[in-house]
Amino acid sequence: MSDSVDVIVVGAGPAGSCAAIVAARAGLSVVLLERGPFAGSKNMYGGVIYARMLDELIPKWWEQAPIQRWVTRRSTMLLTDTQALTVDFRTDAWGEAPYNGATAYRPDFDNWLAGHAEAAGAQLLTSTTVTGLLRDSAGSNRTGAIVGVRTDRPAGDLRARGVIACDGVNSLLAKEAGLYEHTDAKHFTLGVKETLALPKEVIDERFGVRDREGVDIEIIGGTGMINGGGFVYTNLDTVAVGVVLKLSKLAAQSLRPEQVIAGLKANHAIAPLIEGGEVKEYSAHLIPEAGLEMMPKMTANGMLVAGDAAALCLAAGIWLEGVNFAIASGMYAGETAVDAIRAGDVSARGLAGYQKRMRTTFVLKDHRKLRRAPALVLSDRVQHLYPAMVANVAERMFRVDNPQPKPGLRRIFAQERKRAGVRRRDLIRDAWTGFRSYG
């Protein structure tokens, strides 16, 4: 590799590949560095990809993206040890172009997207771990402008006019650049997942779908005393089942992550769906869960940060979206780098257009709107009191207890609220927060 290029992009996840596509198509020389043996090899998620941001970059992406199933059925489940209350939505519309969400294996999807970066002219170097930043010799080691990266390749250092850090949730680069004030376990959740093989016909039958139709089940409850949630997603011939667990809560008790999954799998609402599935893989990854509360500064002199590295993942209970935020922020970072390099100013000031692009689009608008949602969804009441309260109300409402006459819903609700130990004013406050976030 030549030892100086226009742009270095670190990390060939969705953020990095999209940044590289944009910068390379604008005619800049771009190197895309990935530590895994191929793009996507380190990347794990639930998951469902919402890829409409690709419309611009890869027209009709849905005709070529390596997806597993199109989600046409989406269920949100409140789960207790013995009860489940599900809102189950399905629509044929999500089974037709331009679709809504798709299940896909990230090693497939990310590798495909990185292929587009190469096709655009970016040089993809895999099996290359970036080990640090290069600083302008005029400044000190902590404050000089960033002018490249150190790698573990034999050639070592690589210089560039601009660096785009798309190195994911632990972003060692954003930390080294001093963009995070601090990192705190309470801002993260740990996702663990089993991928279970089942014949396609069995999955189709159990989940009530056909052909390429797929199902997304989001679960609140089912993680014991550890605040978090669960999920079940259908691939063509595997089912992904997993949990996300608030790190600070997980660490402070005695149940291990795989035991939490085992508990979820044994729940009678889930067990029949996955019975007989042979484990193909077990995987784990962190989620930057806290949204706006944890976001770092996203520009430094000579560097931009995008995707999970900038904590742009949106985790708000019924939504867990990160790939789309990574795609969009990667694109905006790429555009900003192009503008700044053309204008000859890659200082933090010259890169300020990045923030503006994100503020005026869904990337930061969704985060603003849902800024209270992550804390609400992971709160003790939503996690430990409401599922049982709501499930008990449903159980009593639907139970035919003859010769007893039917009780009124209001009375049931008041009784169950008391039984669950929920104060009325807390309930009203949470409902208001929820209404303001989701409404």
Place this chain on the structure above:
Amino acid sequence: MAGTRSDWVGDYFMETMAATEFRVHPDAHIVVDGTVCADCTTRQCIVACPANLFVPTTDGGIVFNYEQCFECGTCYLVCNHEGAITWNYPAGGHGVVFRRT
């Protein structure tokens, strides 16, 4: 009588970990300083590491094995003892490799 549930999870856990591919590098990317751990009372790494790589010893120490690491970052985030964990990614091309179709 079959084993307890935790025994079952144990066997099954070995099976799940064996299903995942790790291209192990001869050098450890994460180093744990046992002398710091000796003073640790919380030991949150033991329960939180999804790969179960932190194992307590009978004399109050910790044995750490880097080989089946997911490179997730949980351990350094939950550990509140400065200097106990030196955390890095493995050399390029090594470590966990998730599966394609």
